[in-house]
Amino acid sequence: MDEKYFSRLNQYRSLWVLVFFDLPTETRKDRKIATSFRKKLLDDGFAMFQFSIYMRFCASRENAEVHIKRTKKNLPPKGKVGIMAITDKQFGMMEIFYGTKKQETEPPSQQLELF
Amino acid sequence: MIKRTLFFGNPAYLSTKNEQLHISFPEADKVDRTVPIEDLGMIVLENQQITITNGLLAKLTDRKVAIVSCNAQHLPEGLLLPMQGHTEQTERVRYQLEASQPLKKNLWQQTVTAKIKNQHALLQEKGKESKRMEYLYKNVNSGDSGNHEAQAAAIYWQELFDIPDFNRAQAGIPPNNLLNYGYAILRAVIARALVSSGMLPGVGIWHRNKYNAYCLADDIMEPYRPYVDLMVSHIVETQDDYSELSTELKKELLSIPALDVKIDGQKSPLMVAASRTTSSLFECFAGISRKIIYPEYG
Numbered sequence: 001m002d003e004k005y006f007s008r009l010n011q012y013r014s015l016w017v018l019v020f021f022d023l024p025t026e027t028r029k030d031r032k033i034a035t036s037f038r039k040k041l042l043d044d045g046f047a048m049f050q051f052s053i054y055m056r057f058c059a060s061r062e063n064a065e066v067h068i069k070r071t072k073k074n075l076p077p078k079g080k081v082g083i084m085a086i087t088d089k090q091f092g093m094m095e096i097f098y099g100t101k102k103q104e105t106e107p108p109s110q111q112l113e114l115f
Numbered sequence: 116m117i118k119r120t121l122f123f124g125n126p127a128y129l130s131t132k133n134e135q136l137h138i139s140f141p142e143a144d145k146v147d148r149t150v151p152i153e154d155l156g157m158i159v160l161e162n163q164q165i166t167i168t169n170g171l172l173a174k175l176t177d178r179k180v181a182i183v184s185c186n187a188q189h190l191p192e193g194l195l196l197p198m199q200g201h202t203e204q205t206e207r208v209r210y211q212l213e214a215s216q217p218l219k220k221n222l223w224q225q226t227v228t229a230k231i232k233n234q235h236a237l238l239q240e241k242g243k244e245s246k247r248m249e250y251l252y253k254n255v256n257s258g259d260s261g262n263h264e265a266q267a268a269a270i271y272w273q274e275l276f277d278i279p280d281f282n283r284a285q286a287g288i289p290p291n292n293l294l295n296y297g298y299a300i301l302r303a304v305i306a307r308a309l310v311s312s313g314m315l316p317g318v319g320i321w322h323r324n325k326y327n328a329y330c331l332a333d334d335i336m337e338p339y340r341p342y343v344d345l346m347v348s349h350i351v352e353t354q355d356d357y358s359e360l361s362t363e364l365k366k367e368l369l370s371i372p373a374l375d376v377k378i379d380g381q382k383s384p385l386m387v388a389a390s391r392t393t394s395s396l397f398e399c400f401a402g403i404s405r406k407i408i409y410p411e412y413g
């Protein structure tokens with residue numbers, strides 16, 4: 001059936017939350033903190049985009065807020081962390097390259113997926 | 116938030132890692148996938164060669180994911196739901212069990228009214244006006260003692276599809292197969308919502324067949340059925356062959372939880388609306404409210 005019956009799930013409503021971080025790794029303790037921050041992102045459903053950029057698809061603004069809030073709660077004491085949310089539409093317009101070869105951007109999570 | 120549905124129609128190994136559902140495939144070239152468990156609402160396990168770990172089952176039930184397993188004929192067979200769906204579970208179950216007969220009859224009256232009204236609206240949308248249906252939903256008695264539900268159904272199934280001699284039966288001619296599948300999905304959605312509102316899906320307000328494990332789910336899903344019917348009639352109108360339940364058709368039917376419905380003046384995905392309905396049902400049992408909130412078609 002056409003989109004008119006599924007208006008709640010469109011590219012402008014769904015968001016991608018991106019977390020960028022630079023954490024100190026000088027001492028053993030710092031590394032431990034950095035690893036645990038990364039592990040918590042993974043537990044929360046984030047996936048690695050680049051070494052210190054993690055991203056997560058969220059079906060709605062409310063849902064994105066939940067994950068932003070959770071990330072804020074887990075912030076390490078030192079280091080720089082950026083959190084950003086953009087719409088799926090904007091995310092889809094990103095251009096990704098491997099060398100000079102163009103790559104497809106990550107498709108959004110579908111409400112229904114068949115494996 | 117609308118929760119996601121995953122459908123497994125191919126062999127897969129399902130396990131858990133980092134609080135995520137981890138999917139790997141027997142084929143070497145297929146890359147593994149992970150899905151956040153908290154985003155899930157329902158998973159359908161259809162292939163016979165799916166291996167699933169207990170650790171994952173525990174996490175899925177903890178997150179109140181409805182797990183539907185299918186038999187060798189690929190039809191939904193079992194539904195796994197958590198024992199504890201709500202923090203106030205025991206208290207809520209007590210309210211449900213202690214509900215008085217007049218209350219139950221009143222709730223059933225509201226349910227039947229909402230169902231016939233939605234059926235009527237669907238027919239109306241298809242340009243099939245029925246004055247009789249309008250009369251039936253406007254005059255439902257307490258406990259539906261006049262059995263308007265059945266009277267409306269008789270008209271409804273005659274009118275809905277342009278198929279001569281169509282009648283609704285478990286083993287009837289197509290599109291009965293589509294309806295059965297769609298209702299099974301709907302039932303899982305409603306049962307999940309009931310459990311997460313802290314109620315027992317087995318103890319109904321009207322349905323009381325001793326062979327039925329989901330009496331309350333079957334009660335509460337009645338006004339939602341026309342949405343399945345809408346989807347099925349859409350398939351009947353647009354597909355040439357729907358006698359076999361192909362993957363394409365299942366895909367269409369599995370999107371039922373995401374379908375827009377109008378509830379309480381707002382547009383919302385069906386799965387979210389179901390939770391709205393079940394929480395209002397609990398309020399009726401607890402004596403806080405007198406009205407179950409059902410979606411209104413159209």
